[in-house]
Structures are given as structure tokens and as C-alpha cells.
Amino acid sequence: MELDVFAAAHRSDWERLERLVRRRRKLTGPEVDELVELYQKASTHLSVVRSAGEDPALVGWLSGLVARARSAVTGAHTPAWRDFTRFFTRTFPAVVYRLRWWWIWSTVGSLAFATVLAVWVINDPRVMAALGPPDYIRQIVEHEFANYYVESPGASFAAQVWTNNAWVAAQAIVFGAFLGLPVLYVLAMNSANLGVMGGIMFAHGKGDIFLGLILPHGLLELTAVFVAAGVGLKLGWTVISPGHRPRLRALGEEARPAIAVALGLIVVLFISGLIEGLVTGWVHTTWLRIGIGVVAEVLFLAYVFTLGRKAYLEGETGDIEERPAAVPVAG
Structure with missing residues (x-):
């Protein structure tokens, strides 16, 4: 034509x-x-x-x-509250479910890299020495790691970590358009920080404190970051291999749902920020604060794999709603 x-x-x-x-x-x-x-x-x-x-x-x-x-x-439009409800009961969870293998493998790869790095820090004194002098490491282990979660008022700290994590997630998604390579860098830096700190704490016999302070908010927070990274990697792969679609059209069809994920993750990271700011450093019963984090993580995964799966199987793609269907065109 x-x-x-x-x-x-x-x-x-x-x-x-x-x-x-x-x-x-x-x-x-x-x-x-x-x-x-x-x-x-x-x-x-x-x-x-x-x-x-x-x-x-x-x-x-x-x-x-x-x-x-x-x-x-x-002469009318769908009320805003219906759009809001539809977004969080269908659009957002359906896109996260559709792209599940991208963020699941991002999770596996990132945690494997963090674990290898932590084991390296624990077992190689030269690596520990390269991270800083003994007094500096001791200060981190005995004071700074735990104090990080209580040195600021809970509400302001929650807002700070929410803003930071939302920015990291947004970067992971937006960078996907650049062939996905910057997304791998974001994942690597995030995993390196986790692995190095975990290695330092475990090497000094403080692994229980590390897990007790990371797991409450980290389960949901890291899941959100991995979801963002998975979406970004999918965008990058779409640029590389658009399939039978024109490259710009394919990128547009993936970018619109990616924006939906970015908006949804703002709420998810807000919840993890509240847990980090109001629970991690302030609930002193270890099993209780870890339990809160586990419940938040389980609820999110159940949300994605029930509502998201149902909406996805019903044809929800996360793309613009009510756009006219394509018609056959000759020539």
C-alpha cells in the first residue's frame, strides 16, 4: 500500500x-x-x-x-477510579506475568552473582583487605550497617529509599532501549553491593544480623528491581530481534506495557520503602520483621500469578486499551 x-x-x-x-x-x-x-x-x-x-x-x-x-x-469516559482499578487488577499484573521469565532469570543471575561475590569476600583475605582497612571494616560490621536503618526518622527514611529505588527501577526499564546493556550494569552494581556487604557481615560472624535486616524489605524491594530489569532486558531484546514486526512498531508495542510496569512498581516500591523505614530498623523481634517481609513478598507473587495470569490468559497485553483492531490490507 x-x-x-x-x-x-x-x-x-x-x-x-x-x-x-x-x-x-x-x-x-x-x-x-x-x-x-x-x-x-x-x-x-x-x-x-x-x-x-x-x-x-x-x-x-x-x-x-x-x-x-x-x-x-x-460523551463520557470511564471514571478514573475504574481506570485505577483496572490498571492494578489487570494491566500491571498481566504484563509482569507475561514477562515473568525475563525477571525470574534476572533474579537467578543476580543472586548467583551476589552469592559468588560474597563467598569470594569471605574466603579470600586479600579481597577483604582491598575493601578497606580493618578499622573501617569493623566500623561497618559493628555499627554502620545496623545504624543505617535507624539514623533518620522512619517516615523521611522511607521516602528517601522509595525515591532512590523508584529511580533505580526506572533506569533499569528506560535503559532497556539501549540494547539492554546498561540494564546489565544496573543489575551488576546492585548485586555487587549486596554480595560485598553480605560477605563482610558473614565473614565477621554477623550473618544473622545481615539477613535479619535485609530480608524484611529486601525481598519485595529486590523483586521489584528484578522485575524492572527483566522488562528492560525484554525491551533491549526487542530492539535487537523485533521478529516479523517493523523495529519501531515492535519497540512501541513493548514500551507501552513497560511504562505500565514502571508506574505499578512505584506502588510496590512504596510498600517496600515503608517496610524499610518503619519495620526493618524499628521492629526488634527478628522473626516478626522477617515475617512481615515474607508476607509482603508472598502477597506480591500471589497477586502476579493469580490476577496477572488470569488477565493475561484473557488477552490483556498492557497496551493501549480500545485501540481499533488491525484489518487485512492487500498490496
Whole structure:
């Protein structure tokens, strides 16, 4: 199909539709009928243009026009609370479930790297010496690691870690567009910090303190980071291997759900931030604070593998809702 010819043939209808949409509150009866007719035509045209996949700018402009025309035709939109409910009961968990193998393998690889690094720190005195002088290491083990969680007021500390973790997760997703390579760097740095600190604490007989302070918030927090990294790696792989789709179209179809994941993880990381700021350093019963972290992690995984799986099997993709379906195009 010659897209330029197609667009030129229908441009006048689109421009007329745009003018009617702008005047939708002052339309006469015949103009309302014309608006409905042109909206139906534009929806079909959008399907054709999207199927061609040759002009993302035209697809974006025409999508916006069709969306505004739909609003003018229906005269109402879904209430915000319904959009909110649908997002957290279908869109977000479905995308996380669909991409589960990407973040599961990110989790496995990252934890394996952290474990190897920790074992190296524990068993090689030269590595421990390279990390700092003995007095510095002793200060970390006996004071700084535990004090980190109580040296600031709980609420402000929770806000601080939430902001930091949300930024890390956003980087992991956004960097995916650069072939996924920066995502691997983010994962490596995150795992290195975990492995080195764990190695230092275990080497000095403080492994119980390390796990007792990391697990309450770390289970959910690290899961969120690994989910973000998995989504970013999927974006990177889409750029490398878009399959049968044009590369820009494939990237767009993965990027839109990725944005949904980024928004959903803000809430997940808010919860882990609350646990880190209000539970990790302030609940002194070890089994209780670890139990809180385990419950939060189990609830998240159950949420993804029940609601997410159900929505995914029902066809939820996380892409833009109610876009016109593609139609067969000859030529």
C-alpha cells in the first residue's frame, strides 16, 4: 500500500473530523451525524495505517484524533477510579506475568552473582583487605550497617529509599532501549553491593544480623528491581530481534506495557520503602520483621500469578486499551 497516497486521499476527512471535535459542544444535528460517520471512517483508516507500520508519526497523530473523536461521540469516559482499578487488577499484573521469565532469570543471575561475590569476600583475605582497612571494616560490621536503618526518622527514611529505588527501577526499564546493556550494569552494581556487604557481615560472624535486616524489605524491594530489569532486558531484546514486526512498531508495542510496569512498581516500591523505614530498623523481634517481609513478598507473587495470569490468559497485553483492531490490507 502506498501510504502517502492513502493519507492524501483521506486527509480532508481527518481535518474535517478534527474541526468537528473542536466544536463538539456547538454542533448541529447534521454535524453530529457527520462527526459519527467521520469517526468510524477514521477508526478504519487508523487500522490501515497501523497495519502498514511505515509512519509512526502519522499513527500517533491519527490515534490521538480517533481518541478525541471517540470521547466526543460517546460523551463520557470511564471514571478514573475504574481506570485505577483496572490498571492494578489487570494491566500491571498481566504484563509482569507475561514477562515473568525475563525477571525470574534476572533474579537467578543476580543472586548467583551476589552469592559468588560474597563467598569470594569471605574466603579470600586479600579481597577483604582491598575493601578497606580493618578499622573501617569493623566500623561497618559493628555499627554502620545496623545504624543505617535507624539514623533518620522512619517516615523521611522511607521516602528517601522509595525515591532512590523508584529511580533505580526506572533506569533499569528506560535503559532497556539501549540494547539492554546498561540494564546489565544496573543489575551488576546492585548485586555487587549486596554480595560485598553480605560477605563482610558473614565473614565477621554477623550473618544473622545481615539477613535479619535485609530480608524484611529486601525481598519485595529486590523483586521489584528484578522485575524492572527483566522488562528492560525484554525491551533491549526487542530492539535487537523485533521478529516479523517493523523495529519501531515492535519497540512501541513493548514500551507501552513497560511504562505500565514502571508506574505499578512505584506502588510496590512504596510498600517496600515503608517496610524499610518503619519495620526493618524499628521492629526488634527478628522473626516478626522477617515475617512481615515474607508476607509482603508472598502477597506480591500471589497477586502476579493469580490476577496477572488470569488477565493475561484473557488477552490483556498492557497496551493501549480500545485501540481499533488491525484489518487485512492487500498490496
